[in-house]
Amino acid sequence: MTNSVFAAAQAWHDQDPDAVTKAELAAVLAQAQSGDAAALRDLTERFTGQLEFGTAGLRGVLGAGPQRMNRVLVRKVSAGLAAYLVANVPNATSRGVVLGYDGRRNSLVFAHDTARVLAGAGFKVYVAHRPWPTPTTAWCVERFGAAAGVMVTASHNPPEYNGYKVYWGNGAQIIPPHDNGIAAAIDAIGRTDTLVMPEFATLERTSGSSERGHVEILDESVHAEYMAAVNALRVGAAPHRELVIAYTALHGVGAISVEAGLATAGFTHVHSEPSQRDPDGEFPTVAFPNPEEKGAMDRVLDLARKVTADLVLANDPDADRLCVAVPTSPGQFQLLSGDQVGALLADYLLQPGGGSQRMVATTVVSSQLLGFLAQAAGVAYRETLTGFKWIANAALEYEAATGGAFVMGYEEALGYSVGPLVRDKDGVSACVIFAELTAWNRAQGRTVLAHLEDIYRRVGLFVTEQVSLTMPGSEGLAAIAAMMKRVRGALPTQLGAYTVRETVDLAAASDAGLPPSNVLIFRLDGGHRVIMRPSGTEPKLKSYYEVRVVIGAGETIAAATARGRAELVALRDAHQALLKQQ
Numbered sequence: 001m002t003n004s005v006f007a008a009a010q011a012w013h014d015q016d017p018d019a020v021t022k023a024e025l026a027a028v029l030a031q032a033q034s035g036d037a038a039a040l041r042d043l044t045e046r047f048t049g050q051l052e053f054g055t056a057g058l059r060g061v062l063g064a065g066p067q068r069m070n071r072v073l074v075r076k077v078s079a080g081l082a083a084y085l086v087a088n089v090p091n092a093t094s095r096g097v098v099l100g101y102d103g104r105r106n107s108l109v110f111a112h113d114t115a116r117v118l119a120g121a122g123f124k125v126y127v128a129h130r131p132w133p134t135p136t137t138a139w140c141v142e143r144f145g146a147a148a149g150v151m152v153t154a155s156h157n158p159p160e161y162n163g164y165k166v167y168w169g170n171g172a173q174i175i176p177p178h179d180n181g182i183a184a185a186i187d188a189i190g191r192t193d194t195l196v197m198p199e200f201a202t203l204e205r206t207s208g209s210s211e212r213g214h215v216e217i218l219d220e221s222v223h224a225e226y227m228a229a230v231n232a233l234r235v236g237a238a239p240h241r242e243l244v245i246a247y248t249a250l251h252g253v254g255a256i257s258v259e260a261g262l263a264t265a266g267f268t269h270v271h272s273e274p275s276q277r278d279p280d281g282e283f284p285t286v287a288f289p290n291p292e293e294k295g296a297m298d299r300v301l302d303l304a305r306k307v308t309a310d311l312v313l314a315n316d317p318d319a320d321r322l323c324v325a326v327p328t329s330p331g332q333f334q335l336l337s338g339d340q341v342g343a344l345l346a347d348y349l350l351q352p353g354g355g356s357q358r359m360v361a362t363t364v365v366s367s368q369l370l371g372f373l374a375q376a377a378g379v380a381y382r383e384t385l386t387g388f389k390w391i392a393n394a395a396l397e398y399e400a401a402t403g404g405a406f407v408m409g410y411e412e413a414l415g416y417s418v419g420p421l422v423r424d425k426d427g428v429s430a431c432v433i434f435a436e437l438t439a440w441n442r443a444q445g446r447t448v449l450a451h452l453e454d455i456y457r458r459v460g461l462f463v464t465e466q467v468s469l470t471m472p473g474s475e476g477l478a479a480i481a482a483m484m485k486r487v488r489g490a491l492p493t494q495l496g497a498y499t500v501r502e503t504v505d506l507a508a509a510s511d512a513g514l515p516p517s518n519v520l521i522f523r524l525d526g527g528h529r530v531i532m533r534p535s536g537t538e539p540k541l542k543s544y545y546e547v548r549v550v551i552g553a554g555e556t557i558a559a560a561t562a563r564g565r566a567e568l569v570a571l572r573d574a575h576q577a578l579l580k581q582q
Helices: 002-015 019-033 037-046 071-088 107-120 134-143 178-187 220-231 255-264 298-307 338-349 369-377 388-402 427-443 448-459 473-489 506-511 557-581
Strands: 058-061 097-101 124-127 148-152 161-168 214-217 244-248 269-272 311-315 322-329 332-335 358-363 380-384 405-411 415-418 461-470 498-505 520-524 529-534 540-549
Touching: 002 019, 002 037, 019 037, 071 107, 071 148, 071 161, 071 178, 097 107, 097 134, 107 124, 107 148, 107 161, 107 214, 134 148, 134 161, 134 220, 134 427, 220 255, 220 427, 244 255, 244 298, 255 269, 255 427, 269 298, 298 311, 298 322, 311 427, 322 427, 322 448, 338 369, 338 405, 338 415, 338 427, 338 448, 358 369, 358 388, 369 380, 369 448, 380 388, 388 405, 388 415, 415 427, 427 448, 448 557, 461 557, 473 520, 473 529, 473 540, 473 557, 498 506, 529 557, 540 557
Parallel strands: 097 124, 097 148, 124 214, 244 269, 244 311, 358 380, 358 405
Antiparallel strands: 058 161, 148 161, 311 322, 322 332, 405 415, 461 540, 498 520, 520 529, 529 540
């Protein structure tokens, strides 16, 4: 085994075009060959298997070896993608591939390598002219009628990560069988230093050329076209454009787009946090560039206090997610959960008069609240597996089957899609529409929180919480798999004071009407629910808890929330105790 690892590492080293990772691997290899046990473990982990290519593409820590994100792997994946498209998509090379990238370490390098491999395989490649949001890439796939799209991004992961996200020709992230087919094509690629890869500078052609096997650099007019389409999503012209908005891009790529979108919508009092406005792959002001993480919103909230903001908006680094905070009292702000933002957007967009041929969608781990709102509005509702690719494809299927309109979809991890503009989550359009929602509420003399209370009184108060057990490395992933297996082997019939009345195992999803997935759902007495699943992108076991509270006549929201919170804590603690017993 050791000799095969050494041989694989040496072969990788010999084809690596990156001086940094080449030197990194040479050092680890030398230490391992000298008998250093820690270096040998490191080397073995890097060269045991490969980063798994799935429906989210690739995502991993930057570094040398097939279990890291690097130029060798990006070239290999791009060659596999090219081969699969040629074999399965008519006119794939002339239709081309759209290629975008964010501001992370090596994103531009990975994008150029991808373009070179694709162009070398005969593809026309549309390349973003600068770092831009992930939803812009997804939109461009449909805009140009491309065969596929690639976005180089690791979204909200820590600075040491990068990733490679693939879109199908419909603008949605790939789903089976394409993920498995591309993965098989990747595995068939040998050494990457034998690939046809013309120098990037020799591939550029005049914009609008129909030639294959070249790169077309896009320009700001494409982004302007996308922003015009975002503006067209607005449902009204509510007054109160004087709203003061504090915004942060979290060192990502959202600022140019969001600032333009808000300005076009008439919001002229927008303040971007200057220390986090421009792309910076080091993310110097946050420990973890995810607006859900503790401390990530501190700077924009400080800004909001200084400017007396009426609304706080934050994107993650690739601007496909949105975090919202609203004032509760002078200098105090409340962060809204993804479920709360999703419910508010849905209720706003489902205003009366839109007809019944409409559909909203969310995922199995999101709150059940959207389903109740849809029922009250008399519109269709879809519940999908976790991941926006499933929401996008559910929308496409609904539109094709009924001729109806997809209104919005969301997932609790701060992802929202308004209408059919982008077949993925879009933090840019969500920013603009939520600002519109806030102005609409003000025109009615109420706050966003009052709007949320109105929803709760109509359909019920849903109290939710997510708990993640992080278990890094291959040992952690094995421990997560073992925990899921043990729970399946001894399914609980009771969680604390609550009887489990139904268990749904999506690994055998025939009864659920969903594709098989490693998810367990426990439905409890009183409308409570517990869901557990391994993350698809991080070494975490995620558990989701929800209770529904019917608000009594004359009962305050605070009292109902406290009642629901007490029930949720008891449920959460009982389930977490069960996990620790396994």
